[in-house]
Structure formats: structure tokens, C-alpha cells
Amino acid sequence: MSVTPVSPSLSTTTARLRAAGCVFAEDEAALLHSSARTPAELDGMVEARAAGRPLEHVVGWAEFRGLRYAVDAGVFVPRRRTEFLVDQAELLAPAGAVVVDLCCGSGALGAALAAGLGGAELYAADIDPAAVRCARRNVTAAGGRVYEGDLFAPLPAGLRGRVDVLLANVPYVPTGEVELLPAEARVHEARVALDGGADGLDVLRRVAAEAPGWLAPGGSLLFETSEHQAAAATEVATAAGLAARVVTCEDLYATVVIATRV
Incomplete structure (x- = not known):
């Protein structure tokens, strides 16, 4: 029985x-x-x-800007503070915006921005195959496309000079500090989504160097950083020829750099 x-x-x-x-x-x-x-x-x-497995990995989704997005095991979980980055992007985006979500992880940022705009020409890319598989579920549902590869490399060449909003949630934790992260991140999320190199800005430097060639005139690169890295991160964007400014949200403890092609 x-x-x-x-x-x-x-x-x-x-x-x-x-x-x-x-x-x-x-x-x-x-x-x-x-x-x-x-x-x-x-x-x-x-x-x-x-x-100790992240709650989002356990249930298979994360809430971001009031919507649910699939988050598979091993994929970077979108943080609530990063909603501020998308808020800033929405304020800047023109009608019919061309949006690229670089280092997209689950694709939640680009998909949430498209939802907030009521639609966008959306592209996303990530180097991690697991992230790409997950992002395809979220981004395709938002009418976008996802590419697998290193930063800009897999994107269609026809996007050069056309991108209005470039979201780049690049890893910015210094290598020496990765082991200090909570186990939920350190153990259960891909290291490539966390480790930003010796000073945390290695990936940002690569993104900023190429960004002007992809941005439309007046288009902006937006990325998150820590409070203590903000000045150095701004200098990276300025050195690439972009006009950069820092915006913050105390409630979410979020620091975002907006770097615009003038």
C-alpha cells in the first residue's frame, strides 16, 4: 500500500x-x-x-521591475538595485529605440527595458552558454535576439553606429574580492559574471573602448559600478571619448554611470 x-x-x-x-x-x-x-x-x-542555493535558482525565476524572468541554475541573478540602471535607460531611450544588452546574463535588463518602452529593437549577448540559453527564453519573448560570444563580437555588424541604449552590466568585483562575496553568488553564479579583473574594471575598459563605434549619435552606454569605483569607472568612459556622468539611488544603494556619444 x-x-x-x-x-x-x-x-x-x-x-x-x-x-x-x-x-x-x-x-x-x-x-x-x-x-x-x-x-x-x-x-x-x-x-x-x-x-544555500539562491532562491531564484530554486524557483526558476526572478522578479525584476515587477515582472518575472527565467533564471536557470548557474546564471547570474538580476539584482534589485539594477532596476535603477534600467530606470535611467528608459528615461534616455527614444521612440523605437535600438537596445543592446551586453553581458546580458538572464536577459532580464534588456527585456525589462523593452517592456517599459512598450517595445524596442532588442539585441543581447553573453559569453556564457548557460546564460545565453536562459536569455533566449526571456529576450525572445520580448521580441529580441540573443547571441553567444565575447562582448560585441557576435553582434550583427549592421548595428554599428545605430545603438541608442547600450546596457552593459559588466562584472566589476576585483578578482581578490570574489572570494569575499556571499556564497549564493560565489558558489552558484558563473565566475565570469562576477570577476572584473585586478581592479574590477577590466571588462568595462574593453566595452568602453568599442562602445563609441556602436552607439548612435546621442546614444548612451549605461553600466553599474560600486560607489568607490565610480570615479575610476567614469575616467574609463571619458578616456574612450564619451561624456560620462554618475547617478545614484540611495534607497537601492545603486551607482550607475551614463556615458554618452556626443
Whole structure:
């Protein structure tokens, strides 16, 4: 005689997550209970979260600017602070904007910007095959295309000089500080999405050097950085011939550089 598995109670799940160090254990428990289709699936999800796997990887999606985007295992999870970067991009984008989401990860940034604009000519690229597979689900649904390769290399040559908004959520953690990141990022996200080289600005330098050739006149490169890197990051953009300025959001603890082709 088979026995049907019984789901743990919400309070039991909350207690287990709290014991594992989950700060928002009650909210996470409710989300896991609503996401699981069977008691067995719920048990597996709770076990994975308690073991330190990012909640977004466990449920398979992340909320970003009020919408849900697929986030597969190993793929960089879009941070809430990065919503500020997309907010700034939306303010700058003209009607019918050509948008490129570079180092796109899940593709949430470009897809969210297209949603906010009511549509855009959207392209995205990433060097990580897992990210590309995930991004294709999100970006294709937004009417865009995703390419696999190193920075600008895989993009269609016809985009040169046409890009109105270039989102580049480049990795900016200095190599020596990657091991200091929370385990959720350090263990479960691709290192290529985190490690920005010795001073954290290596990938940015490469993006900034090529950006003027891809941007339309008046087009802007937007990227996130840390507060203490902002001055150096701005200098990188200025050295590439772009007019750069820093904008911040204290509530989200976000620092964004907007670098425009004048």
C-alpha cells in the first residue's frame, strides 16, 4: 500500500529556512509552498534553499521591475538595485529605440527595458552558454535576439553606429574580492559574471573602448559600478571619448554611470 507524501506545514518550512540562516524565511517559505507542484518537489526545493542555493535558482525565476524572468541554475541573478540602471535607460531611450544588452546574463535588463518602452529593437549577448540559453527564453519573448560570444563580437555588424541604449552590466568585483562575496553568488553564479579583473574594471575598459563605434549619435552606454569605483569607472568612459556622468539611488544603494556619444 503506497503512502501519499504529506507536505510540511508553512511554519515547519519557515523554521527550517530560518535555521539555515535565511533572513526572509517566512516570505521565502510562502513562495516555495506556492511554487511547488507536489510534496516531493517542495521537499527538494526547501532542501536546496536550506543548503544555500539562491532562491531564484530554486524557483526558476526572478522578479525584476515587477515582472518575472527565467533564471536557470548557474546564471547570474538580476539584482534589485539594477532596476535603477534600467530606470535611467528608459528615461534616455527614444521612440523605437535600438537596445543592446551586453553581458546580458538572464536577459532580464534588456527585456525589462523593452517592456517599459512598450517595445524596442532588442539585441543581447553573453559569453556564457548557460546564460545565453536562459536569455533566449526571456529576450525572445520580448521580441529580441540573443547571441553567444565575447562582448560585441557576435553582434550583427549592421548595428554599428545605430545603438541608442547600450546596457552593459559588466562584472566589476576585483578578482581578490570574489572570494569575499556571499556564497549564493560565489558558489552558484558563473565566475565570469562576477570577476572584473585586478581592479574590477577590466571588462568595462574593453566595452568602453568599442562602445563609441556602436552607439548612435546621442546614444548612451549605461553600466553599474560600486560607489568607490565610480570615479575610476567614469575616467574609463571619458578616456574612450564619451561624456560620462554618475547617478545614484540611495534607497537601492545603486551607482550607475551614463556615458554618452556626443
